[in-house]
Amino acid sequence: MPDKLKKINLLHIQDVFKKYGDKVILDDIDLSMGPGELCAVVGPSGCGKSTLLRLILGQERSTSGQVLMNGTPIGPPDVDRGIVYQKYSLFPNLSALDNVLLGKKLGMWFWQWREEKERLTEQAMEFLYRAGMSAHFTKYPYQLSGGQQQRVAVIQALFAQPKILLMDEPFSALDPGTREDMQLFTLELWEEYNLTIFFVTHDLEEAVYLGTRIVALSQYYTDARGEGKEVSRGAKVVLDKHLRDVGSSASPDIKSTKEFAELIREIRRDAFDPAYRQHTEKFSLTHRHSFKTV
Template identity: 40%
Template structure:
């Protein structure tokens, strides 16, 4: 799948500015960014739920820009499930097949397909229940099974875990990654959760104000941010004097030299002490981690820090 020079405006608001992006077969790609960055608009344009003002959407080299969502053969999973409350779980899963105008399978085949998918998403035996009788995590699995029923060439997910609590979200993320690999899917998902993107995606597309700031693997985006925005949005970062950006875990305490910091707060964070302080002479807050096997720095003390790995940005990446 490829989008070329895609633009979109809503009234006076420019939602997308000349987006170029290629998704390879079998990839799991995250569109990551804050609210208003254009990620959901881009996903809806790929699906055919919105239409771009300019540019092309290509599937296997063929321009599908004028085709409806039904003609594009994509599966779409929404944050709020969008299940039919009056239908059973099995009927919800089978819906996409049962309303096909062309090539609709026999009813027995549709039922068998629904049962097969419910087993795949670990909900076998629940086909006769209604959505209201399921947990949030189970409803999201039903929504995913329904999207897979049509055997989509592309699976699109819009904040698929946003309505779930943290524990269920983490379990479903792990499960979805395994399902993606087992089925050989090509998937794109929208999220504003950096942890979700770093854990799930093969590649991350970081967006801001309708533009792509960076495309790369989770390792590249986290360790080699292409702009100050990426550095600040993906993971935690400090800006030191001289325009240097550095992650909290890439700062070490030193006995002499370095940058003097007055310790304002110390608290445990997993296997480390998280230290917050102010750089002397700059009134700038800095955060860094100290191995919890070492004594915690004392509030009010002045310590000296040295960046282990740093990055400097000379201009904004467009």
């Protein structure tokens, strides 16, 4: 891809390194994402997925390299980037409705809020209705089930109309049935509102089911640096693959297909199996937005 095109993509991450002390966590990450994509990021636990997400959010800075949105280096967290965590995205002392409204309220002066309050409350109620939560809008987070809390958290993030929605293992704490409901809910919202989603999970099945694209991050690979304890190797993008077109929805039926199982096997081996190490030159970076600087 020509350099100019990459820079105008919605999200552009280039040559990003992140160290904590002497330990390299992210080891030269290159990633570019266009609007409308649902990019599912998988990787072994502890490989740096949340770290990468915090860099995109602007909560932390990379040790080197750059993170751009629409060609501009990102600053501290703002409304352009919405976030849903596994837990605790909601404020415990606010009702579901007030949690949804909070972002807008904080961004307004007192008089402006007074003027807009009614209209925004109506809008927030519509969103809560959309999420099947209209009967619970006065409830506090502790009065809601895990699944209901995550519904409100997703709606809260969407209400600020972010350019990109970041989700960090948002359904990992839910039971399998609720989790499946939430996956469908996410896909519905993604289609309905033309969302762009960066979805972090360590669940391969979830990633392959949800994503229009799958990116695997892993520290299990070989390169010119050789082996040995003295080499501090961080995670790289070891696989970046197109799964389905933007705008096309996935049916839960794909989960039982042979191709689905095969793809999961392949990614499990390439990204999760410490005994199987691909050389950096053999990485499968076939997505059209995929790139690698050397």
